[in-house]
Amino acid sequence: MSDDQLCGLAVVLDGSEHEVAAAHWAANWAEHSHHHLSLIEPSELVSAQTSSQRHRARRLAGELRCNHPGLTVDHRILDGGPDAVIRRVSPRCTAMAVSRPSGYRQATRRLAAPQCPLVVVTDEPTDTRTISLLVDPRQTGYAPTAFAFAYAASCGSDLHALLIGADSEQSPGEDVIGQLAVCYPSVALQTSALPSWGGVADEVAGSQLVVVGSWTDRQGRQRIDHGFLVAQAMADVDSPVALIAHEPAA
Incomplete structure (x- = not known):
């Protein structure tokens, strides 16, 4: 092959x-x-x-x-x-x-x-039922959120969506979560907000999988500032981390 x-x-x-x-x-x-x-x-x-x-x-x-x-x-x-x-x-x-x-x-x-989900693994995941989804509130793409919901549904896991740097207004990232939650009624969803990437490592500790998106801009180039923050935040996370830097082909 x-x-x-x-x-x-x-x-x-x-x-x-x-x-x-x-x-x-x-x-x-x-x-x-x-x-x-x-x-x-x-x-x-x-x-x-x-x-x-x-x-x-x-x-x-x-x-x-x-x-x-x-x-x-x-x-x-x-x-x-x-x-x-x-x-x-x-x-x-x-x-x-x-x-x-x-x-x-x-x-x-x-x-x-990558042009497909890339899962970064350090050790065997802990025996938990929680999938963590890190959301840029400004993101309009569906790929990271859709992957997190589908994975959680297939594993019978809960989903904890964390909006990083969210303000008080409804955001596109929250809209995407709400729309997909309707499609996956079996997934127990919890949504919370963090002011910055600084507290991410503690929030996702022990997760079965951490899903992260928005690693590239619309031209497919890595967003240096965002990528730097994500890399720093994920450095101390031992759970598998799924990086979703693409959108499915139309």
């Missing part, structure tokens, strides 16, 4: 300490959502590995197949580095999972903006 045939969930392996957690998280999600799973290694990293390291992806794939007998797992090596691979294959994936890079706490480190 070539990269232009991808249509399930993908994990970009990077040899980091968190890649196994990312792969297991993605396997659980793929099995639950009836997708196949692709373990992808960027060729730039493979060429720098020792002989023993080159077998780790195959061992991991075997472990996932053993733990998830009904799951289709394939392993492939694609040209380029991690960011290049994410950009190249994300349009053909339902979602992607990556391990949190070691430089994530540095203000200069940014993840590639």
Whole structure:
């Protein structure tokens, strides 16, 4: 299978300490959502590995197949580095999972903006039923909120929507939440506001998943100021973080 045939969930392996957690998280999600799973290694990293390291992806794939007998797992090596691979294959994936890079706490480190949900994983999530959704009150896009509601509904989870920097007036972000809440009556919704990104880490601690949107502007460019604030706020969050930097094709 070539990269232009991808249509399930993908994990970009990077040899980091968190890649196994990312792969297991993605396997659980793929099995639950009836997708196949692709373990992808960027060729730039493979060429720098020792002989023993080159077998780790195959061992991991075997472990996932053993733990998830009904799951289709394939392993492939694609040209380029991690960011290049994410950009190249994300349009053909339902979602992607990556391990949190070691430089994530540095203000200069940014993840590639994907065209599908990108879930950043550090450790196995805690056993909770709460999905946290971080909303820019000015956002008019549906993708982050729709993803959060759909994921919460599929997992039987609650949804806690946090509007960052909201004022007293009704905002487009709140309108989107209200419209989608009607479509997902089974999801228990709680909405609250925070004055800034400063208190986000405490509010989402222990979440099953944290969903964040508005990482790009309308031209597809990363909003440096917003991306910086999000990166800082998320640096101390151990829950998986889903970055939604796209809108579905019309």
